[in-house]
Structure formats: C-alpha cells, structure tokens
Amino acid sequence: MSPSADHPILDPTLAPSFPVGALPVLRNPQLRKNVAHAIDVIQAKRDRLVTEKKDWQALRTAGSDLRAHTLENLGAYLQQFESRCTANGGIVHWAADATEARALILDLLRQENASEVIKIKTMTSAEIQLNPYLEAGGVSVFETDLAEIILQLGEQEPSHIVVPALHINRSQVREIFARRMGLKDLSDDPHALTAAARTYLRRKFLDIPTAISGANFLIAETGAVSVVESEGNGRMCLTLPRTMITVAGIEKVLPRFQDLEVMLQVLARSATGERMNPYTSLWTGVTPGDGPQRFHVILLDNGRSSILGKSTERQTLKCIRCAACMNGCPVYRQTGGHAYGSVYPGPIGAILTPQLMQMHHAQSLPYASSLCGACYEVCPVKINIPEVLLELRHQVVDQERHHFSRFFDPMFLGLRIANVLFSRAWLFHTAQRLGRIGARLFTRKDGWIHSLPSVGAKWTQTRDLRGLPSQTFHEWWAARPKEAK
Amino acid sequence: MTAPATSRQRILERIAAATHALSKTATELPAAYAALPRTYIRKGQLSPEARIELMIERLREYDAEVVQCTEEQLPETITAQLAASGRLILVAPPGIPSAWMIDAAWKITGLEWNIDHGLTTREIEQAEGVVTTAFCGIADSGTIVLHHSPLEGRRVISLLPDWHLCILRFSQVVETFPEYFDRCDQPPGLATWISGPSATADIEMTRIKGVHGPRYLHVILVRDQDANTTVN
Numbered sequence: 036m037s038p039s040a041d042h043p044i045l046d047p048t049l050a051p052s053f054p055v056g057a058l059p060v061l062r063n064p065q066l067r068k069n070v071a072h073a074i075d076v077i078q079a080k081r082d083r084l085v086t087e088k089k090d091w092q093a094l095r096t097a098g099s100d101l102r103a104h105t106l107e108n109l110g111a112y113l114q115q116f117e118s119r120c121t122a123n124g125g126i127v128h129w130a131a132d133a134t135e136a137r138a139l140i141l142d143l144l145r146q147e148n149a150s151e152v153i154k155i156k157t158m159t160s161a162e163i164q165l166n167p168y169l170e171a172g173g174v175s176v177f178e179t180d181l182a183e184i185i186l187q188l189g190e191q192e193p194s195h196i197v198v199p200a201l202h203i204n205r206s207q208v209r210e211i212f213a214r215r216m217g218l219k220d221l222s223d224d225p226h227a228l229t230a231a232a233r234t235y236l237r238r239k240f241l242d243i244p245t246a247i248s249g250a251n252f253l254i255a256e257t258g259a260v261s262v263v264e265s266e267g268n269g270r271m272c273l274t275l276p277r278t279m280i281t282v283a284g285i286e287k288v289l290p291r292f293q294d295l296e297v298m299l300q301v302l303a304r305s306a307t308g309e310r311m312n313p314y315t316s317l318w319t320g321v322t323p324g325d326g327p328q329r330f331h332v333i334l335l336d337n338g339r340s341s342i343l344g345k346s347t348e349r350q351t352l353k354c355i356r357c358a359a360c361m362n363g364c365p366v367y368r369q370t371g372g373h374a375y376g377s378v379y380p381g382p383i384g385a386i387l388t389p390q391l392m393q394m395h396h397a398q399s400l401p402y403a404s405s406l407c408g409a410c411y412e413v414c415p416v417k418i419n420i421p422e423v424l425l426e427l428r429h430q431v432v433d434q435e436r437h438h439f440s441r442f443f444d445p446m447f448l449g450l451r452i453a454n455v456l457f458s459r460a461w462l463f464h465t466a467q468r469l470g471r472i473g474a475r476l477f478t479r480k481d482g483w484i485h486s487l488p489s490v491g492a493k494w495t496q497t498r499d500l501r502g503l504p505s506q507t508f509h510e511w512w513a514a515r516p517k518e519a520k
Numbered sequence: 521m522t523a524p525a526t527s528r529q530r531i532l533e534r535i536a537a538a539t540h541a542l543s544k545t546a547t548e549l550p551a552a553y554a555a556l557p558r559t560y561i562r563k564g565q566l567s568p569e570a571r572i573e574l575m576i577e578r579l580r581e582y583d584a585e586v587v588q589c590t591e592e593q594l595p596e597t598i599t600a601q602l603a604a605s606g607r608l609i610l611v612a613p614p615g616i617p618s619a620w621m622i623d624a625a626w627k628i629t630g631l632e633w634n635i636d637h638g639l640t641t642r643e644i645e646q647a648e649g650v651v652t653t654a655f656c657g658i659a660d661s662g663t664i665v666l667h668h669s670p671l672e673g674r675r676v677i678s679l680l681p682d683w684h685l686c687i688l689r690f691s692q693v694v695e696t697f698p699e700y701f702d703r704c705d706q707p708p709g710l711a712t713w714i715s716g717p718s719a720t721a722d723i724e725m726t727r728i729k730g731v732h733g734p735r736y737l738h739v740i741l742v743r744d745q746d747a748n749t750t751v752n
Contacts, residue, residue: 069724076725093560100556107542108549110535123709129528181731182722198722205723225723229731236732241641257707267679267718267733274676275641285531290553292707296698297560299713300661310578311661311715314733316675319709324638325674326710336531344538 043192043373046164047392050376052399057374066202070194070371073201077362080308081413088304097297099417102353105290106343112255112288113334119258123320125330132337133163140165140247140280141172143331147278149174149245155262155269156180157249158196158356159282159335161378162391165247177239179268181232188215194372194380197306197358202371236268246272246327250283251355252298253332256291259319260332263302265312273316279327285334286343286352298355301415305357338391347426351386353416358383360410360420366403375400382410386423398434401427445490464509471503478502562702564659564695571659571695572741578662582716583729584737591744595623598651598685601738603628607648607683611636613673616651620687636677644676649683650734655708656700657693663715664688664739665700667708675712684734686714689744 043059044050060066085091105112117127130136144152152174154160166176166187178187182200186193189211193199200208209223212231221231248269252261260281262269273279289298295317303312321330342348361367361381372380376397377388385400401424404410410420441447456466477484484500486492494500506514536543544552564571576586589597598620602610608630612621614637621633634647655667664686666672678684694700718733729735 073725090560093557097556097558097560104552104556107539108544108552109539110532110543111546111549113535114532129531131527131530135527179732180722181720185722198725200722201725208723225726225728228723229720229728233731240732241645254707257709259707259709265718266720266731268731270675270679270712271732274674274679285535292704293701296701297558300560300697307721309715311658311663311713313582313715313717313719315713317708317711322710325668325676334531336527336534340531340534340538343535 043194044376045161045192045373045378047377047388047396050397053370053374053376053403054399056376057370060202060371060374061369065204066371067369069202069204071368073195073198074362074368077198077308081305081359081362082308084304084308084310088300094297094301095415095417098301098355098415099353101289101294101297102355102416103350105288106286106349106352109285109288109343112290113285115255116253116258116288117334119256120253120260120320120332121258123258125258125320125332128331128333130333130335130337133335136163136282136333136335136337137165137168139333140282141169141174143278143280144169144172144174144245147245147329149278151175151177151239151243151245153177153179153239153243153246153272153276154183155246155248155264155272156183156199157247157282158378159249159284160247161193163282163335163337165282177236177243179236179239179272180264181229181266181268184232184235185211188212192373193378195358195361196356196379196381196383202373236271240268240271240275244277245280246276246278247280247282248272250281250287250332251302252295253283253288254292254294254317255288257319259292259317261295261315261317263299263312263315265307265314267314270314270316273318274326276327278329278331280331280333282333282335285336285339286354302355302357305359305413305415342390348386348390348423350418351383351390351423353418354383354387355416356383357415359413359415360418363409363413364404365407365409366405370403375403382420382424383418386420386427389427398431401425401431449490464507467507471505474503560698561696562698564699566659566695568690572690572693574695575657575659575662575693576741578659579716579737579739582662582737584662584716584739586739586741588741588743591742594687594740594742595620597740598687599624599627601685601740602631602649605649605683605685605736605738608632609646609648610634611639611644611647611650611673611677611681613652613671613677615670616653620651636673639677641676641680645680647681649685650677650681651685651687652678653687654692655711656703657688658697658700659693659695660697661715663713666712666714668710668712675710678712678714679733682730682734683736683738684717685738685740687740687742689742691745693741 120127169176185200185208194202205223208228213221250260251263303309360383364382367381375384377384379387385403389397389400404424406421408421435441456462482502487495579586602624609632611634652673653671654664656665717729717737718731719727719729720731721727
C-alpha cells in the first residue's frame with residue numbers, strides 16, 4: 036500500500052503534522068458533511084441517554100476511581116488475571132512491544148497451520164499494524180465488523196475508534212461492495228448493503244477455524260475476557276472457531292466481575308448513544324463443548340508502562356475507548372480522524388499517540404485542541420484530557436528549547452527579545468512606541484491589521500489583528516488633566 | 521518459550537517501577553478496593569408492575585416482540601409464537617422441558633425440534649429458530665442475560681438461527697444493572713448480554729437490524745408470580 040497524496044497515513048512515525056494532515060478533509064466538503072452528520076447523530080443520542088440517567092455523575096466517579104485504583108495496582112491485578120485465566124485453560128503471553136506481539140501472533144497462527152484468520156474489530160491490533168504483517172507472512176486476514184469490511188475492501192483507513200468508516204457514505208459503500216463482491220445490481224440502501232456483508236461473511240465464519248479479537252475488559256478475579264459489540268460478528272468469532280487469539284493492552288484489566296456494573300452502564304451510552312449495545316460477551320479460558328478449545332491472550336505493553344509512571348499522564352490509561360471525546364470535540368468535527376495520523380484520533384488520540392510514540396513523533400498533536408474541555412466533560416472515566424494536553428505541550432517546548440536549530444527560529448528569537456524588553460521599563464516603552472510606528476504601516480483604514488509579513492503571517496492567515504491604539508494606558512495616565520485626580 | 525517469559529518479567533518490572541509509590545501490598549489491596557466510591561443507584565425504585573412495564577417498553581424500543589402469559593399458558597404461547605413465525609426447524613437447549621415442545625409438535629405439522637446434544641454447526645445453521653430461557657432480564661436497558669446453563673444453551677445455538685424466542689419469568693426481571701450483579705452468587709464463566717436483535721449503525725448511523733446474529737428477538741414474559749409480590 037503506497038501512501039498517495041489522498042491516502043491518509045495512520046503511522047505516527049510517517050504521518051504529516053496535524054495542520055497538514057487536516058487539509059485534505061478541510062478541502063473536501065463531502066467528507067466534512069459525512070463526518071459532521073455521523074457526529075451529530077451520535078451526540079444527540081448520547082446526550083439524551085445521559086440526561087435520562089439520574090446517577091450519571093456517580094457512575095463517572097465510580098468508573099474513574101475504579102480505573103485509577105486498577106492502574107495503581109496494575110502488577111497485582113495482571114498477575115491475578117494471568118493465574119486465573121491459565122487455571123481455566125487459557126494461555127497467557129506477554130509482549131513488550133508491537134514487534135514482539137506481531138511475531139508472537141504469526142507464530143501462533145503458524146502452529147495452527149492457519150492460512151486465513153477472521154477478526155473482530157480491535158484497536159490494539161490496528162495499533163501494532165497487525166494486518167499488513169500477517170498478510171506479508173502469508174495469512175489472509177478477514178475483518179468481520181461491517182465498518183472494517185468497508186475499509187478493508189475499499190482500501191481505506193479508519194477515522195474513528197467506534198465507527199471507523201463514518202467518513203464514508205452509503206453510495207461510496209455501495210461502490211466498494213459492488214466492485215469487490217462482484218454485485219453489480221446492489222442498491223445503496225443500507226439494508227441491502229448490510230445484507231450483502233452478511234452473505235459475504237457467513238461462509239467465512241463457518242469455514243475459518245482461527246480468530247483474533249481484542250478485549251474491552253479483562254477480569255482479574257476470574258480470568259475472564261469481555262468483548263462489547265453490536266453486530267454479532269464478535270459472537271461468531273468467539274463461538275465458531277477452534278482457536279481464539281485475544282490481543283489486549285495491559286491496562287484493560289478490571290479487579291472484579293462486578294466492576295462491569297459500572298463499565299457496562301457507561302460504555303454503550305458514551306460510545307453509540309444506546310442504553311446497551313446489542314451484544315456483550317464474556318468467556319473464561321476454555322469451556323468444554325462451547326466455543327474455541329484453544330485460547331491465547333497476549334498482554335501488550337507497547338509503551339503503556341512508561342505512561343504509567345507519570346502522575347499527570349497516567350490517567351490516559353483509564354480510557355475505555357468509547358470515543359465520546361472525539362464525538363464531542365469541535366476540532367475533530369472539522370478535521371475528521373485522518374488528520375491525527377494515528378489509529379487513535381480525536382482528543383484521546385492527541386494525548387495517547389505522542390505518549391505511545393514517546394514524543395519523538397506526533398509533536399503537533401498536543402496542539403490539535405482548543406482546550407475547551409468538552410472531552411473532559413463527556414469522558415465516562417473522567418480523564419482530564421486538557422490537563423494532559425498542557426503537560427505534553429510543556430514537554431514539546433522543553434524538547435525544542437534545547438534543540439540547536441531552534442536558536443535562529445523566529446518565534447524563539449522573538450521570545451528571547453521579549454524576555455529582554457519586558458525586564459526593563461524604558462526598553463518596553465521604547466519598543467511600544469516603535470511598534471506603534473511599525474504597525475501603522477500595516478493597519479488599514481478600518482483600524483484592523485489584515486496581513487503581516489514573516490512570522491506575523493501565522494496569525495493573520497486565519498484571523499485579523501486590531502491595530503495598536505494611538506496612546507498606551509501609561510501615556511494616557513501621565514497626560515491626564517491633574518485636577519481630575 | 522523463553523522469550524515471552526523474559527518479556528513478562530520486563531513488563532512486570534516496568535510496571536512495578538512505575539507504580540512503586542502507589543501500589544498497595546497484597547494485604548492492603550482488598551481494603552483499598554472496598555473503599556472505592558460506589559454512590560450510584562443500586563436498588564431499583566419502581567413497583568413490580570412498573571418494572572415489568574419498563575422491561576417491555578425497552579425491549580420494544582429495540583424492535584423485540586414481547587408477549588405475556590401465565591406458567592400454565594406457556595406451552596400454548598410457545599406454540600402460538602412458533603405458528604405465527606412460520607418457522608419449522610428449531611433448535612432447543614438440552615435442558616428444555618418436554619412439556620414446552622410437545623404442544624407445538626402436536627399442533628404444527630412439519631415442526632421439527634433439534635435438541636442440542638452436541639449438534640454440529642451446520643445443523644444449527646440450518647435451523648430457522650431457537651427457543652431458550654435466560655438467567656436474568658434488566659429493565660433499565662432492556663437487556664437479557666444468558667449464563668448458558670443447560671436451559672439457556674450453548675452460545676452458538678442462540679446465535680446462528682435467525683429467530684430467537686426467549687422465555688423470561690417475571691421473577692427474573694430486575695430493574696438495575698447492579699441488581700443483576702447482586703443476583704450472581706458467583707461470577708459466570710460464560711455470559712452473553714443481549715439487548716435487542718443484532719444491529720449496526722456503521723453506514724451513515726442508520727440502525728439496521730440483523731447483521732450476523734438473529735434478526736428477530738421474541739420474548740415471552742411468564743407471570744410466575746403475582747406482579748405485586750416483591751422480588752427479593
């Protein structure tokens with residue numbers, strides 16, 4: 036898959052900066068319309084159901100504290116999960132990074148002699164870029180979630196973590212299915228499109244004996260795994276194959292089964308604006324006679340343990356991947372998901388991606404926010420995303436400050452000059468007078484500055500600047516009639 | 521498997537280093553967990569009739585069909601539902617009482633019950649419908665919970681057939697999610713929470729029924745107790 040101008044790159048090591056990545060969407064009215072429509076529908080449903088829930092804030096507090104407690108004691112809970120899952124017939128593996136996880140999964144598939152594998156939508160597998168690796172290793176991968184099929188067959192990239200194909204409308208889906216499934220007479224009615232996917236996948240479910248899933252929750256107390264879904268493709272993958280391989284981030288664990296009483300009440304309402312998603316499955320290791328008889332869990336670190344050690348950033352790991360933050364975000368609404376250059380878009384992506392990549396990449400993401408706080412308000416586990424964004428901005432600036440090339444950067448030069456000017460009153464007043472004379476050159480008759488040269492253009496490209504007044508407050512104060520007191 | 525073992529060690533060491541100032545000792549951990557705030561609503565506030573009404577309303581919002589009957593009327597209600605659906609090849613879990621099946625078998629010509637004593641996937645896939653019971657119903661979200669006992673069946677039988685008839689008793693319906701968890705004496709090994717028929721909204725956020733799971737969910741609510749009797 037060669038990245039073309041129109042093809043978004045969701046690899047933070049290769050993706051352009053956020054303002055550049057946002058341009059294709061901002062210039063494409065159809066794409067913006069598709070994104071805005073989907074967001075508006077989910078938002079309206081979510082708001083109605085949250086208002087209906089009288090104990091919503093109590094559930095948020097419980098969810099937040101429960102997730103924080105789990106992270107603080109992550110080692111103990113993970114080891115408990117491991118021992119309980121193993122006792123119930125599951126096999127637990129640990130992968131320190133994406134490379135290890137991918138190799139481990141391919142190895143397991145080879146032990147199964149699997150040339151094909153069916154998949155339940157999993158963000159974790161997208162994070163480790165599993166599909167291209169498996170394909171290169173000779174395993175054909177079949178996504179089974181409707182949106183993932185649309186993306187896979189259309190060779191497109193996901194733009195949302197819950198509704199990954201929300202940027203594609205029905206006529207575009209029709210075109211993809213008609214072309215790839217050989218159905219020339221397919222209509223663009225969503226019912227017909229869904230039925231086409233059902234038929235396309237039925238045989239795959241019945242014939243392919245190996246499946247890969249993610250996990251919404253791991254239960255330490257029992258070693259159980261839970262998957263939350265809508266379509267039933269998850270249930271198919273969890274019951275029909277012989278072998279199931281689950282990839283889960285180490286932060287996915289919950290202490291007890293009963294903790295689902297909090298999580299299941301907030302997750303669907305936040306994610307899709309439903310009281311409950313159609314299907315939630317829970318299984319524990321291997322159950323004789325029911326479902327896969329070989330079960331592997333891969334616990335993936337991939338940068339998570341380094342986030343865990345930082346007090347402000349740790350809350351990032353409380354995330355239960357509901358996507359409420361992106362649905363509520365005024366920036367995401369305009370740019371869609373591809374601009375974030377990562378499989379994790381939106382506000383949570385803006386904090387998660389740079390941290391998983393240890394800040395070497397995705398340095399523009401902490402700035403991809405107006406800090407309005409809408410994401411924090413809707414987050415069901417109270418992740419203070421603006422707080423983490425600010426902390427990351429601080430780190431970006433710190434890194435850049437010490438970078439040699441920054442010495443001649445106009446912005447840093449300007450800030451150093453400002454540092455000198457602000458430290459002496461006479462210098463400051465002189466600068467004000469000079470600045471007023473200089474600004475007069477650019478101020479139009481309406482009293483506004485519409486365009487500035489050089490670095491100043493960064494401001495005036497997108498907004499106007501009011502011209503400087505003819506008198507400063509200090510000048511006015513000194514010149515005021517004395518008797519007026 | 522030496523490499524994964526070292527990864528395990530490395531990850532656990534990193535976690536330990538990251539959380540050493542925060543994590544509780546094994547003896548302190550249960551108390552710290554117990555102290556977590558849980559001020560959300562546990563016990564439902566509705567009267568028993570209102571609770572059942574809410575369950576029915578929520579199920580219908582998901583496009584599930586709901587009928588009510590008494591314990592005595594159950595076999596004939598099952599028959600009526602089957603007859604109306606026009607479905608003849610059926611699957612049932614091994615624990616299903618024969619009294620529930622005999623009535624329909626007598627009255628509907630061509631009706632075929634396949635009891636799941638290890639049916640193959642193909643056999644289940646060819647069935648047109650499935651009849652099961654459930655462990656619990658949660659009115660707040662219209663959710664039916666299966667714990668896959670011999671009366672509820674293996675997970676696959678309530679998945680492949682396109683039509684699912686689920687029998688739920690009044691006494692099994694709770695109002696809130698926490699009340700369901702209170703009813704679990706111990707955590708289930710297998711569980712499926714079903715809220716309406718299979719659905720997707722992946723194409724322009726239009727909810728479409730039946731992508732892969734059953735497209736039709738029918739529920740028979742059995743009045744096994746006076747609606748006015750308080751349930752535990």
